[in-house]
Amino acid sequence: MMSSLHRDPVLNIDRMDAANPKGVSALPLQKITPASATRGSIPRWVRRFCGPVLLVLIWHVASVSGVLPGEVLAGPATVISSAAKLFATGELQQAMWISLRRALSGLAIGGTIGVTLAVVAGLFRLGEDLIDAPMQMLRTVPNVALIPLLIIWFGIGETPKVALIALGTAFPLYLNVYAGIRNVDSTLIEAGRTLGLSRLAMIRHVILPGALPNALVGLRYALGIAWLALVFGEQINATAGIGYLMANAREFFQTDVIVVCLAVYALLGLAVDFTVRTLEKVFLAWRPAFNGT
Template identity: 80%
Template sequence: MSSIATITIAPRAAERHVPSEAAIQDAGLAKQRIEPASASARALPRWVRRASGPIALVLLWHIASVTGALPGEVLAGPSTVISSAVKLFQTGELQAAIWVSLVRVLIGLAIGGTVGVALAVLAGLFRIGEDLIDATMQMARTLPHVALIPLLIIWSGIGEAPKIALIALGTAFPLYLNVYAGIRNVDSTLIEAGRTLGLSRAAMIRHVVLPAALPSALVGLRYSLGVAWLSLVFGEQINATAGIGYLMATAREFFQTDVIVVCLVVYALLGLAVDFTVRTLEKVFLAWRPAFSGT
């Protein structure tokens, strides 16, 4: 008769008893969240540090104006600028100008962004699209779009069309470049994993390629918004009858440096606002993507 040996198998590490969270806390080993040194109680809040630069700049500007180092004829002081901004706000000129300029930027961004993203998707997903589109876009993006203002005036007059077209041209290329690069830089491992799972081509594009390209697309959107406001400054010099650029042009004729500074500050604040909007979108849509946030 053959004897039957009894073999005792030790439990694997994954099957061993793991202390519960309550047991760990009872043992005095409560979990502690590790905070970076910059987030310690002794550190200043981030909003204070972020605001310190602009505040210091305004203080230096005020001191230079009060001491006479910066004459009012060259650049009005902060108090004069604030007073002019209040007057423009009370008369309603400032709100009307902001609204007109904002509408122009949004329309131009919608047109240019749609064209840029559509061409980038075609060139990024399909080789024939790359062959037909990419070379033309790479040549066209090197042209300074501001230099096209004379042609835009000849083609579409001096109304709203050349202003919006200028913004659309300025915003299309950054979005095209970033979306195209985002699609082509998708990790090939993800593509192979999708094929292994049996994803169709449409499902692969929807669930793998486009989500992986989204970070680059949002970077392109931030850059395009900056170019949009820069294009607006030039576009509103084309026989504008309303908008922030129109206020600047009128103030230039009368050497009103305070109004010019008000318009520049409004441009900067609007740019900051739209950049904050894109940052918020990044936090919402890229919550799944761990990223370095500084130390």
């Protein structure tokens, strides 16, 4: 029997009549491209840069036209010149490294405490009864209000700064990891029990992977809080760091240096957030997600 092809007006490809299934092998394979992928011709990374570039342009025009006086806020050109001077002397790199080290140290300590307590409270009812209520009480206490106590306990060195960051980052990780564990689909739990998984295997292969999306969201929140706590922490008799540069610039009304420090905080925060986004793509590749329209 001769095979007969006809043109599909919807898919715009040659299709085989149902009466000739043997002719399917003669059809060329075609890649199907989603309609959403062909709508825009501008790359996404270009569109993501448009907002910040537009904001800097508005800032520059306001500074050049005199709408925004230099005494109130230095213009982009002045800020870039000040950043270049600080970079040339090495002050900026040293301050960035010290601040980043403080933030990551506090995040490591606070994250370890928060995740450990969340796992214990999430997996065991006794752990929830003993841990959850104190954590809910402590998370409502403003971290800034603890600065006098931290100074009394740890002095005015590096320890109170790191402790303040650790306190600020422990709670968002605890809340999100705890919620992630308790919100794992019960159908998956029953499926694991049906397959005969042990308790340890259930935790490793079902519960913890199911809680990972919430844990990464908590990590992003914790990183944002880490930078906020760092700003306050570096006001505690700091002798180095971005906060130290800001404090000196405030004394001499150097708004350009203050803006440079704020920009460094923002860029460091953007860098660590990009790192978390990359981790989400790597560890959550198994989970289909909505990417927008």
